[in-house]
Amino acid sequence: MRISEIYRSGTFGLSVEIFPPKNESGDAELFRTLEELVRYKPAFVSCTYGAGGSTSKRTIELCNTIQKDLHSTATAHFTCVGSTREQLVDWLKEASEAGIGNIMALRGDPPKGEETFIPADGGLKYASELVTLIRENFPEMGIGVAGYPEVHPEALTPQADLENLKRKVDAGADAIYTQLFFNNQHFYRFRERCAQAGIDRPIIPGIMPITEYRRIQRIMSMCSSEFPAELVGRLEAAQDDLEAQFEIGVEYAIAQCQELIDAGVPGMHFYVLNRSQACKRIFDALGWHESEA
Template sequence: MRISELYRSGTFDLSVEIFPPKNESGDAELFRTLEELIRYQPAFVSCTYGAGGSTSKRTIELCETIQNQLHTTATAHFTCVASTRDQLVDWLQSASDAGINNIMALRGDPPKGQETFVPADGGLKYANELVALIREHFPQMGIGVAGYPEVHPESPDAETDLANLKRKVDAGANAVYTQLFFNNTHFHNFRERCVQAGITCPIIPGIMPITEFRRIQRISSMCNSEFPVELTEKLEAVQEDLEAQFEIGVDFAIRQCQELIDDGVPGIHFYALNRSPACKRIFEALGFHEA
């Protein structure tokens, strides 16, 4: 199913994000994870696109395997990084030939060693340009884009960031998937501002369950995401106990997701980090059971 067809019937849709592993043992662990998570019938599984386009072919390969072997819709992440327009179109053609009908269109992070994003000669600079390119050459594709409840780290202010999101939607995006956040107030405010700006497509909150405090601290600092004081205090008190961190993090995610569902979100996008236990616990607690 294409992203453009989701969220229309009033049903709630889960989705899960994974990344390409670095070795064969990682591949085996990932597919054990996916075999467990697809029992909960996610609308799609999305696969990231490595820094600098380093996993661009692997992204297509994994998406193809997810669809052909696990019989679950896949969404391929796609960035502007280090590619000309022709190279971008070639990659899209490869994805289309592999049966991929959904793209998560992102500008991408600057390559390692670069402080700011510099487009390739003959390439694209902004995600809205990438969305427009997809619409021009592959109009049938479902397209998701990123939204930032706490503002993109490179944006000077919330108004500029929202204007950038509006350009992506106006270029042809079907849905917005947000960066991770831990304070639902940020999501509520972001959604209201989107509506006021005339953004009418579905806005899907992105949730990353906490399973390891130090790891999530590093990730949230990269995203400029506020970490609630009370949650920080609980996790700091069990810094040497990974099992306790897992329990605290999962309990927090369950309550966060339930509040979002009660508030009428059309779906939740889970950043699974290639592991299943936290997501399984959350899905079950929210009333989504194995098929």
């Protein structure tokens, strides 16, 4: 199913995001995770695209396996980093020939050691340009793009960030998937601002369940999102107890997700970190039961 079709009928769109593992043991853990999660019938499983395009081939391979072996729709992440227009089109052609019908179009982060994004010679500078490239060459592709409820860290102003998102939508994006957040008020304000700006695509909240305090601290240090003081306090009090941290994170995610559902979100996108236990607990608590198939 194309991203453009998922949210049209009013059906809630659950999606999960994984990343290419670095070794065979990681592959085995990932597919155990996916076998668990695809039983909840996600609208799609998305696979990230490593820094500098380092896993670009693996992304296609994993998406192909997800579709053929697990019978679940895949969405491939795709960035501008380190590639000319011709190389980008070649990658898209390869993805299309592998049966991938959805792309998550992202600018990508600057290569390690660089503070600003510099496009390759003959390459693209913005995600909106990547969306345009996809639409011009593969008009049938479903396209998702990123949104930032708490503003992209490189944006000069919140208004500039919103204008950039509008360019991605106007270029042909089908849906917006947000960066992770833990305070739903940021999402609600972001949704309102998008509506006022004429952005009329489905906005899907991105959720990352907390399973370990130190790990989420590292992630939060890179994405400039608010970490609610009450949640931090509970996690710090349990910093020597991994099981307690897990329970706190799952409990918080269930409450956060239920509030978002009550607020009428069209779906949810889970950053699962290649693990299934927390998401299974959350999905069951929210009434998204496993299929017997």
